[in-house]
Amino acid sequence: MKISVLSLQGDFAEHAEYFRKAGAEVELVKSADKIRNSEALVIPGGESTTYNRLMKQFGIIDALRELKEKGVPVFGTCNGLILLARSAKGEDPDYSLGFLDITVSRNAYGRQRESFEADISLLIDGKNVFRGIFIRAPKIQEVGPSVEVLAKLGDEPVLVRQGPFLGATFHPELTDDTRIAEYFIRLAENKGKI
Amino acid sequence: MEILKGTFRLKVGLAEMLKGGVIMDVTTPEQAKIAEEAGAVAVMALERVPADIRKEGGVARMADPEIILKIMEAVTIPVMAKVRIGHFVEAQILEELGVDFIDESEVLTPADEENHIDKHGFSIPFVCGARNLGEALRRITEGAATIRTKGEAGTGNVVEAVRHMRLIQKEIRELQTKRPEELYAEAKRLGAPYEIVKWVAENGRLPVPNFAAGGIATPADAALMMQLGAEAVFVGSGIFKSSDPERMAKAIVDAVAYYDDPAILAKVSRGLGEAMRGVDVSKLDEKELLQVRGL
Numbered sequence: 112m113k114i115s116v117l118s119l120q121g122d123f124a125e126h127a128e129y130f131r132k133a134g135a136e137v138e139l140v141k142s143a144d145k146i147r148n149s150e151a152l153v154i155p156g157g158e159s160t161t162y163n164r165l166m167k168q169f170g171i172i173d174a175l176r177e178l179k180e181k182g183v184p185v186f187g188t189c190n191g192l193i194l195l196a197r198s199a200k201g202e203d204p205d206y207s208l209g210f211l212d213i214t215v216s217r218n219a220y221g222r223q224r225e226s227f228e229a230d231i232s233l234l235i236d237g238k239n240v241f242r243g244i245f246i247r248a249p250k251i252q253e254v255g256p257s258v259e260v261l262a263k264l265g266d267e268p269v270l271v272r273q274g275p276f277l278g279a280t281f282h283p284e285l286t287d288d289t290r291i292a293e294y295f296i297r298l299a300e301n302k303g304k305i
Numbered sequence: 306m307e308i309l310k311g312t313f314r315l316k317v318g319l320a321e322m323l324k325g326g327v328i329m330d331v332t333t334p335e336q337a338k339i340a341e342e343a344g345a346v347a348v349m350a351l352e353r354v355p356a357d358i359r360k361e362g363g364v365a366r367m368a369d370p371e372i373i374l375k376i377m378e379a380v381t382i383p384v385m386a387k388v389r390i391g392h393f394v395e396a397q398i399l400e401e402l403g404v405d406f407i408d409e410s411e412v413l414t415p416a417d418e419e420n421h422i423d424k425h426g427f428s429i430p431f432v433c434g435a436r437n438l439g440e441a442l443r444r445i446t447e448g449a450a451t452i453r454t455k456g457e458a459g460t461g462n463v464v465e466a467v468r469h470m471r472l473i474q475k476e477i478r479e480l481q482t483k484r485p486e487e488l489y490a491e492a493k494r495l496g497a498p499y500e501i502v503k504w505v506a507e508n509g510r511l512p513v514p515n516f517a518a519g520g521i522a523t524p525a526d527a528a529l530m531m532q533l534g535a536e537a538v539f540v541g542s543g544i545f546k547s548s549d550p551e552r553m554a555k556a557i558v559d560a561v562a563y564y565d566d567p568a569i570l571a572k573v574s575r576g577l578g579e580a581m582r583g584v585d586v587s588k589l590d591e592k593e594l595l596q597v598r599g600l
Contacts, residue, residue: 119562120325120346122318124536141562156322157346158382164344164555165562189322201381218381223319223405224428228309246318247383247405265306285318 112300115140115149119165121157121190122284129284133292146174151184151299154191156246156282159199159217162190163206172208179210184275184299192278193217193249200252210276212255219250231264231281235294242288243269243281251280261294275303311428316450319383319405319430320514323347323537327527327558328516330354330541332372334379340544343554347383347406349539350376355412355459356542356581359593365413367395370402377404385432390599391417400429407431409449411598412458412541421599424448434518436469436596438476442497442505445513452511454535455596456519459542461583463526465596466519470533473515480506519596522547522580524560524573531564548578 114130116123118139127137130153140146166172175194178185187195187210193202195210201217220227223246231243243264251268254260262270262279270279270291277298283291298305309315326346331337337348352368353361367388377384383405388395390409395416399407409422411434421444424431430450435441441452454473456466476495480502483491488506492499504512517535521527522543530538538561540554547553556573563569591597 118325122321122324124324125321158322158326160341160382161326161344161346161558164558168559222403223383223430224310224400224403226310226315226319228312228315229306244314244318246315246322282318285314285321
């Protein structure tokens with residue numbers, strides 16, 4: 112299974128390493144053509160305003176819309192989650208492409224001094240603890256009926272899935288715990304069904 | 306539920322999110338807006354850009370908190386600000402204001418010629434300049450979460466940033482060729498703790514992100530630094546001292562994202578107007594160099 116990691120900006124190298132550790136073949140992609148031909152795509156953390164401008168400039172929005180139409184598995188963290196959401200407070204309305212029926216609020220916990228680490232409950236394969244790294248993180252505010260919540264910080268959803276699309280408000284790629292990468296690889300291998 | 310803030314992982318984590326991006330010097334909220342709209346991943350709030358500090362002289366200090374707060378209100382991207390080397394009270398003030406990143410910078414007039422700030426004690430990350438591996442590792446030991454080349458700020462001349470980036474990479478490659486028992490002498494030579502020297506020898510990179518700064522003035526300069534191994538780029542005077550800052554800012558953002566694609570670099574480099582005038586670093590007097598501050 113080849114996982115493509117969008118490498119326009121952000122912590123794409125950490126994602127690449129995270130998925131390699133989980134056993135996947137990884138390719139960095141940043142041209143519209145390569146994105147269009149991805150079997151599975153990861154959208155990393157980074158700055159959404161930077162992503163928004165680069166995506167408009169280099170025709171990447173259409174390539175992502177095609178992936179959505181085709182149901183190609185996509186995993187977004189932080190910035191990537193904002194892009195996958197239906198809408199995001201504090202961000203250009205054009206940026207959120209509606210892969211996931213959720214609304215989010217950008218930088219919802221505050222500035223960097225409010226960034227935090229905490230244990231979250233991971234609801235994949237039973238109930239387990241996972242270390243959540245939240246950096247100027249967004250918050251998921253509304254979750255549609257067909258969205259499954261896969262991890263929670265207290266009562267807040269922080270990892271959600273809808274069909275082949277997966278999104279996290281935190282950064283699993285900044286830990287050595289590859290369970291979430293393994294889950295996405297499984298999702299990708301099963302063409303979005305699990 | 307236990308919540309931890311200000312951990313080293315969170316500090317380095319923010320720097321990871323800035324990779325592949327451009328951090329732009331701004332002196333007003335209006336400039337900050339232009340930078341954000343152009344796609345900057347962060348802005349550096351300061352009173353004067355390095356080219357003006359160089360020209361006007363005097364003591365260069367942390368910017369007025371009033372300006373920093375206005376810039377923080379103007380944009381949603383992370384805001385950085387500079388403190389003088391060793392001036393931990395300026396750093397305490399910036400932490401209190403809630404800036405996202407502090408640059409302990411040789412561009413400002415040093416407040417302490419012996420000691421840098423103990424950066425471990427702060428909850429927000431620091432970036433520090435380095436000309437070589439020894440400086441880089443000493444700053445990391447003090448708690449820096451990111452290293453950048455010093456270059457020679459305010460010159461619009463990339464030659465020193467290239468020298469510093471090449472030297473750091475070369476010294477890392479040389480460490481990798483050493484036998485284990487030789488690393489003790491290397492630690493002594495570098496003036497850095499053995500543990501961190503050993504880590505670099507084993508991993509072939511710095512333990513924190515490695516950015517480029519100092520004299521970057523064009524999209525080609527920015528892409529050059531990226532191809533030499535920088536993970537992100539700071540542009541100081543290069544944007545707002547050019548004839549068309551908005552276009553220059555966008556072009557540099559594009560060039561950093563697509564630093565390895567000459568077709569895109571050729572396209573974004575066209576018709577940008579005049580880059581900042583710049584100075585020949587070799588014509589500068591030793592006393593005018595900023596890079597020799599804070600070793």
